[in-house]
Structures are given as C-alpha cells and as structure tokens.
Amino acid sequence: MPLETNAPVAVTLRPHPRAVEGDRDEVSRASMPTTGPLLDRYGRVHDDLRISVTDRCNLRCVYCMPDVGMTFLPQNALLSFDEIVRVAGVAASLGVTALRLTGGEPLVRKGLVSLISRLSGVGFRDLSLTTNGMLLTPLAASLADAGLTRVNVSCDSLRDDRFTSIRRRGNLATVLASMDAAEAAGLSPLKVNVVILRGVNDDEILNFAAFARDTGRVVRFIEFMPLDAQGQWDKTQLVAGREVFERVSQQWPLEAIEPGGSAPAERFRFADGHGEIGLISSVTQPFCGTCNRLRLTSDGAFRNCLFSDDELSVREVIRGGGGDAEIAELLRRSVWAKFPGHAINEPDFLRPTRSMSMIGG
Ligand code: SAM
Ligand code: SF4
Secondary structure: OOOOOOOOOOOOOOOOOOOOOOHHHHHHHOOOOOOOOEEOOOOOEEOEEEEEOOOOOOOOOOOOOOOOOOOOOOHHHOOOHHHHHHHHHHHHHOOOOEEEEEOOOHHHOOOHHHHHHHHHHHOOOEEEEEEOOOOOHHHHHHHHHHOOOEEEEEOOOOOHHHHHHHHOOOOHHHHHHHHHHHHHOOOOOOEEEEEEEOOOOHHHHHHHHHHHHHHOOEEEEEEOOOOOOOOOOOHHHEOOHHHHHHHHHHHOOEEEOOOOOOOOOEEEEEOOOOOEEEEEOOOOOOOHHHOOEEEEOOOOEEEOOOOOOOEEEHHHHHHOOOOHHHHHHHHHHHHHOOOOOOOOOOOOOOOOOOOHHHHOO
C-alpha cells in the first residue's frame, strides 16, 4: 500500500504561492463590495459554505492521514456550536444558501444533531454532511429530523479487505449499512465519494459504476489531490476523471447532464436510464472558474480555497468581542482575496500547509 508514513505532521501557515509581498493589504484596500452577495474579484458569487466541525477522525485513510502521528487541535481551539451558528447566520445574511458540515469526521463531534437542528433554524436551502459512514446508522433518523437534507458517504472499495487497507480502520459492512439507514431516513439523493488511486482500487471503477446502476446512488469518482497529511501525493497515483469516463462509457454509454449550477462534479447519466455518476477532476480539469465555495476550518478560519493557505481567523474576531458586522467584513475580505485558480499543474505549485482533514474536505 503506498502513502505509508508515521511521521508527525507539523503545520506552519505560509502565504499563497501566488501572493506577492503586500498583496493581502492591497486586496483588502481594493474596492470590495460592502453590500450584496459574496463576490470575488473575478465575478464569482459565493453561496456555498463548508464548515469543518472537527479535525479528528475515527479512520486513517491512506490518501488523507498517516496511520499514527497525526496531531489534533485542542478542544478550546475549535469553534463552539454557538460560534458556528453565529458565523452561519452571518453567511446566510450574505447570500449563502448551501451549507455542508465536514471534517475530519463530523460525526465524532458530540452533539452534532443539536448543531444540525440549530443550523436548520438559520434557514439554508441545502444542509448536508460528508461522512465516512462509520457512526451514521444510529444517527441517521435524528439527523434527518433535525433538518439535515442529504449526506455524502465516502467509500473507496466494495471489497472488505481492501476497504480496510485503504481506510486502515472501520469496515465495509458498517458503511454499506449506513447508506441504507440514510436512505431509510429520507437523506437522499445519497452520494458516494470514491477516491480512485492507481494500482490500489482503480480495478473497481466498473464495480462502482455497477453499484451506481444497481442502487440509484450517485457515485462520484474523485481525483487524488495533493492534500494528504503525509505529503506523499504524486501524479502517478492519480487516475484522471477522463480515464474513469472512458472505462465506464465503454461498458455502459454515458450522457452528460447539463450543469445546473457551480457543482464541481461533471455529471453523467447512463444512457439506458439506470442511474448517474459524477467525476470530480479537481487536478486534471479544475473547475476554479465557476467555484462558489468558501470554507470555515474547525479552528475558525475563513479559507477561500482548498489549495491556498490564505486564512482569516473569525475565531479571533468573535473571541475579541467583534460583532456580526465584523464577521461579515472578514468573510467578504476572504472571498475578495480569492485567487483565480489553483496552481497544481504549474511548476511553482506549493502544496498547501494544512491537509484535507485539517481544512475540511
Ligand atoms: N471524514 C469524512 C469523509 O471521509 O467522508 C469527511 C471529511 S473527508 C476529508 C471529505 C472527502 O475528502 C472524503 O470523500 C475523502 O475521501 C476526500 N479526501 C480526503 N483526502 C483526499 C485527497 N487527498 N484527495 C482527494 N480526496 C480526498
Ligand atoms: Fe477521516 Fe475522512 Fe480523512 Fe478518511 S478521508 S481519514 S474518513 S477525514
């Protein structure tokens, strides 16, 4: 199995590789709108917020964390539920309509059902959760009752032994049962996130396509991104979305589904009407031009891109006694400072300092 290392993961934030000295000041001095939707300098409107509620996890997926040696935030560094709800309320007042909770593993944070209930009261069109599924079954009905609209469940293999070797802990049966429980609770359409790694699970592409056809669940094939905490990403392990498309469509012809918004997945239906798949080709076909996403890390930083270390701490604003207007201004500044796109495919690309589970995937 590739990507093995147990070295402790240290974090020191540094400027975005494309930032020049003074750039952040310049960005904040520029003519940033103070009313209307969350607009960046390239005209992109941001209405989708991902909130990480914890950096901790009960699994250790090979493409995300080392088996041992991961360091986690102390409890008091995390935003409290009151703080999260407050920031979410400000975001909603600035036009955010979709909210996704993530992590780490969001369901390891105690009291998540009550948080969902409070966020549901804020009034989002779409309130969703990304989970590894290990703790979902007993919570599915209460999460739905609390106002959760749908879930994405991650599952990288349909083979028992391989599932456990990729995710290092947990087991396939529990995750498959959690998908049934989620659907029974009305959390649908259910999406299944699959990270395809060359030589690890790329022989299961057709099995996952068949799974989508048999179950009606939307399987989303995700390209491996340079966001593993071990820092061992390299392109040879990545399987491009294009290759997934070709392999699936040779077996079952696919038809493109017209994009209905800014979703990162390219969507395809099976031409015979049996289900749908999605391709998230963040590396080989970046969707930065239509990106509408913002992130709030579990330690309370606004982050405008997975691949940029440019973070602004709303926790400091809140704990320093700042009001909602200051939170709103910080959010606007974060969006305004966003770069036109990531630079993964450019020679000067520097991996972000924080990894996927620390940012919130
Ligand atoms: N723990 C939850 C889970 O696994 O679904 C939520 C957080 S996880 C960081 C969110 C998504 O990011 C998962 O679907 C996971 O497979 C994906 N992911 C994690 N590391 C990745 C990487 N290096 N490249 C691509 N996707 C990754
Ligand atoms: Fe945990 Fe999700 Fe990362 Fe896997 S991908 S280690 S389940 S946070």
